[in-house]
Amino acid sequence: MRFHLRSLIARFALVLALPLAALASFSTHAAQPNAQTMPAGAKAPGDFPRLKLTAGMYVIDAAVAATDPDREQGLMYRTQLAPNEGMLFVFNENAVHCFWMKNTLIPLSIAFIRADGTITDIAEMQAETSNNHCPKNNGVYALEMSRGWFSAKGIKPGMKIQGLPSPQ
Known part of the structure; x- marks a missing residue:
């Protein structure tokens, strides 16, 4: 038993x-x-330098992509962003810088910004697409945030982003 x-x-x-x-x-x-x-050699989200920006009364926690490899990777492979988290792209020249969403898993909004911090254009971008998103004006910065962030906060072209680093 x-x-x-x-x-x-x-x-x-x-x-x-x-x-x-x-x-x-x-x-x-x-x-x-x-x-x-995330492929071998890709930077983990925490490995990008970070800085605080302000848009009106909102504080943005921005990862900074200021080198060619960092700008090429951007927010690829990320599955989420914190509520006021984004990525600031810093370019070496004042030009029209176009963006696309290959391997970007979350929909984003992008603000194109002049050297003085003025937003010139804002575009909405769908995840995992290869459409080009180009501003109508030259600029040295682009700021990606979760889709709809700028409109939800009332941030529009003509407004300024504060705390931007000097272009390289």
């Missing part, structure tokens, strides 16, 4: 353990695709 009871307890434990193991495996695999989509 003891053997039968032990066997029954062991089988019951196994019946409970298998679904838990499957759930743990699923959770691990569910978290990995985001990690696996």
Whole structure:
């Protein structure tokens, strides 16, 4: 009788353990695709330099992309942004700088900005598209935020972004 009871307890434990193991495996695999989509050599979000910008009364936590490799990667592979988090692109020349959304997993809004901090254009961009988004005016900065951020905050062309670094 003891053997039968032990066997029954062991089988019951196994019946409970298998679904838990499957759930743990699923959770691990569910978290990995985001990690696996970032190719070797890509910068992790926390590896970009950061600075605080202001747009009206709003403080923006901006990652800074000021080198060619950083600008090429931008917000690619990210699955989310914090509510007032974005990425500031700093260019070496005053020109029309176009953007696209290849490998960018979240929809974004982009503000194109002159050297004096004035926003010239704002565009809405869909995730994972190859459409070009180009400003009508020359500029040295672009600021990407979660889609709809600028309109939700009442930030429009003609307004200024404060705290911008000097262009290189």
